Amino acid sequence: xxxxxxxxxxxxxxxxxxxxxxxxxxxxxxLVINAxxxxxxNDDRITDNAMGLQVFENNEWSEYYNSKGDxxxxxxx
Numbered sequence: 001x002x003x004x005x006x007x008x009x010x011x012x013x014x015x016x017x018x019x020x021x022x023x024x025x026x027x028x029x030x031l032v033i034n035a036x037x038x039x040x041x042n043d044d045r046i047t048d049n050a051m052g053l054q055v056f057e058n059n060e061w062s063e064y065y066n067s068k069g070d071x072x073x074x075x076x077x
Contacts, residue, residue, distance in 0.1 A: 003055050003056060003057060004022070004055070004056035005022070005023050005024070005025070005026075005029060005053060005054070005055055005056075005064065006020045006021060006022050006023060006053070006054050006056075006061070007020070007021045007023055007029050007032045007033055007036075007051065007052070007053055007054075008020050008051060008052055008053075008054055009021070009036050009049065009050070009051040010049060010050050010051070011036075011040055011046050011048075011049040012046065012047045012048045012049065020054075023053075026053075026072070026075060029053045029064075029072060030072070030075070030076055033051055033053070033072065033076070034076075036049070036051055052064070052071065052072055052073075053071070053072035
């Protein structure tokens with residue numbers, strides 16, 4: 001895949017602002033998302049969170065779906 005990818009993350013109590021991390025591929029995205037999940041599970045200050053994977057297409061960022069329509073969470077199963 002030659003398209004730009006980034007993981008996005010918002011965790012309540014740490015910050016209401018989104019964090020973006022550029023990743024090279026789907027496997028790296030899975031590692032980053034799992035690291036966020038592990039960190040949040042061990043931090044009582046995190047009351048809720050949201051995260052996902054975006055792709056840059058047509059001069060804008062949008063949520064990533066593969067050719068079968070699966071998002072990053074389906075690919076992590």
